[in-house]
Amino acid sequence: MQSLIYIRRCLAFPSNLDEGGVSRSREHTDALVDSVDFGILWDEYGIIGELVVCFPPYHLCIVELTLLAPDILHQLIKGTFKDHLVEWVGQYLELTHGKTRAKAILDDIDRRIAPAPPFPGLRRFPQGRGFSQWTGDDSKALMKVYLPAIEGHVPDDMVRAFRALLEFCYIMRANVVTDNTLAALKDALGHFHTYRTIFQTTGLFIRMFGAPNGLCSSIMESKHIKAVKQPWRRSSKYNVLSQMLLTNQRLDKVAAARVDFTTRGMLKGSFENPSYIDNDDGDPEVQQNPAHAGSNPFAIESDDFDDVEDQGVVDDVDVIADVQLARTFQRKRAHELDIPSFPTLIRLFLYDQIHVDNHHSSADVPLRDCPSYTGPIKIFHSAAATFIAPSDPSGITGMRCEHIRVVPSWRKGPARFDCAFVNTDNRHDGMLSMDIIRIFCFFSFTFTNSHTYPCALVQWFHRIAEERDDLTGMWMVAPSFNEDGLRDLSIIHIDSTRDSGAHLLPIFGTQLVPHGL
16 A cells, blocks of 8 residues: 555656656655645656545555455465366376376366367467466466366366356456345355365365455556556567656556546547457458447457456446447358358348248248348358456456457368357346357348348257256257258347357266367
8 A cells, every 4th residue: 555655656757767766755755745736746746645644654554454355366266276176186186096097087188178169368278287387367267168177087076166166256256246146155155165075175265355346466467467568569679668658658648538538528429439450360350330339439359368457437338239240251152151051041031030020930931931032142250249248357337349250260270160149038037048059150131222131140059958057057058950960050130149259168078088189
């Protein structure tokens, strides 16, 4: 707390930062507070005079100790998950099966982790989890793919212990903490203490204080990226200190101007949204629909968990979720998709779109009653899903953008066809209100020169059960096929897709994953 007040800046002049200056001292700060207006004190010296007056130094220590909160990153994600549970799994396998067999099982766990499909914001492990240098992002990414990888290799109670810890971590990141949240948190903690006994050890677990909305040291570590790493990359790499400080000063001024303009109402409906641009491997740009201009001025896509802080708070958001096709379409023709049923699927789609108010669908009428379309179509390789993620690191009421990719070759490798959620039943909540689809093509076409339909060619997944798996706590789905054994394909409007893509992991069972998968 004292460092935030007394050592905010050195006393060097902005025009000569390389020469340095006298270090800030408490006596100097006290003299400034007694003689300088608080407004000038903040503008010229970066000191919050109100805090110095209201909280003298001998009170600051009390406040700091009282507000001490647990560190989710180091105490839970890195500590409990990576340094304890993951290590205990290796020790268990070695004690039970011996070193040789344990190594074979751990190699199989690595092979299960390696083929996890790519997903925005998720780091991948092409060689498994066997590397020496771990980062916080590595641990958080491993949490998302580790649970199904160990199922079948360890006792069920070990899997349930991991499940309880993951649920605890997700619940405590909630933006709003209610009595129900605390009850769910206590329930997850109780389950963890019940199932962790299988590891035959005891340990201390966080239970006295909570950290709402993901409060942990990774927030401060992410500031190091913005304040040091990114300004250094933008510098000339020669006498970089003054360049980095100047970059940060200008960014602070831009942020302050944005807050001032927002307060004055200057940013409401008076400018267009920026385009979402993704330059990975020449993937086309994605542009926001002009109809929603101004609803999401600061949303960005990031593949780094800790690099999505401070995207800005968006007030009065009208759009909860929005999906837009890429700006640039591909030169591929419809017949190149090699889907013989494609013309029929378009006819069924058009009937449902034109007769949306009817009580029957295209499945209830003969195909001859469905409109025919033989015109051109535009094919796209990606779409941008923009949605509100209140408990995401993007910030409270912040917007987040994820790209759903449908490409014949991803990063010069095999094809990539992402999955997504689709709203199908508003009578239920959560997963029961949605179905999973795998998208094989984004395209658009104009019917009767009047209306353009942005669409997706998808394969449906069905839920194996109407409840989550008792062991892993995850929903299980399987791809759907028709009576002829072919993929259950259909064409849907992209507005029917939900907030974001869906990340599916295989159900491995007890079989070993073959080498080279």
